[in-house]
Amino acid sequence: MSQTTLKRTPLFETIAPMGKMVDFAGFEMPVLFSSIKEEHIAVREQVGMFDVSHMGELLVTGPEALAFLQKTLSNDISKIAIGQAQYNVLCQEDGGTVDDLLVYRLEEEKYLLVVNASNIEKDEAHLRSYLEGNVLLENQSDAYGQIAVQGPKAEELLSTMTELALNEIKFFRFVYGKVAGVDMLVSRSGYTGEDGFELYMAAADAEHVFKTLLEAGVVPCGLGARDTLRFEACLPLYGHELSATISPIEAGMGFAVKPQAKEFVGSNVLAKQKEQGAPRRLIGLELVDKGIVRQDAPVLLNGETVGFVTTGTLPPTIGKAIALALVPAEYATEDQFEVEVRGKKLAAKRVNTPFYRRAN
Secondary structure: OOOOOOEOOOOHHHHOOOOEEEEEOOEEEEEEOOOHHHHHHHHHHOOEEEEOOOOEEEEEEOOOHHHHHHHHEOOOHHHOOOOEEEEEEEEOOOOOEEEEEEEEEEEOOEEEEEEOHHHHHHHHHHHHOOOOOOOEEEEOHHHEEEEEEEOOOHHHHHHHHOOOOHHHOOOOEEEEEEEOOEEEEEEOOOOOOOOEEEEEEEHHHHHHHHHHHHHOOOEEEOHHHHHHHHHHOOOOOEOOOEEOOEOOOOOOOHHHOOOOOOOOOOHHHHHHHHHHOOOEEEEEEEEOOOOOOOOOOEEEEOOEEEEEEEEEEOOOOOOOOEEEEEEEHHHOOOOEEEEEEOOEEEEEEEEOOOOOOOOO
């Protein structure tokens, strides 16, 4: 039997001795360093950092780059200014999700697409299947190192390492400059529900930046805390809230779907879902009975299975067993449900989402 060789980020040699490593999307990544709870709280209350160098970077350039992205992505790319990022969804013809991603407009005819690690090859192949005209698509994933610095103290701490006016960078905006003496793209964005920055640099520079942040007291965080943080803030994770069989409208990402502005792959189906309502809706649940629910647990109404859990856990900030679940739209306003866990039916109530929202 042949063993699968896991990919490694530019920070592997530094991180591996410190963290508990697992297979994630074909990469050997840290699930935790100290504990999920400690790392989660560090990001909510102070500042933590994540190695996100496993994310993919696809560069799209050329005179017809805008037209190509308008055709293949869900949001209105024409609205992105140079120096701005925009959330997007890559869709199938039937409205299902190929991936969700960020688009950075670097220059007039130059866009950087940041995609999920598990979908790099799939996304590239999907985009290439629609490629035509004067457009160049390059997979530059191996060239980048990426570190996310997140938490209420992120700006204060990073300001000690740069002359950039970080306080002037608005959400989903970015600038170029030096941090810790390294040239990089500094984006005010993240995946935790907190303020923070995502730092894009040459792969060879990532180790120096990580060690500098570590010496400054930034808490290293793993995939476990990344998941509990994004879940509390109800930020979707591909393979959970979004998938080939779950549309962005069903997942509550309709703000990033603009069929009224243009035609794109899947726009006919998604336009109908926006106008008439999606067949299913994502709702928040809180367990009334004691227990913890996990992905794919059946959701029942009046004893009948009507949906399933997309993500469930007992996250540190909330301190209650909560879940996101996909149910038919006609049941999405019901208040009382049950969730089946190991053959046992646990009472659950519908609650508002997001579960956590940071104070401005």
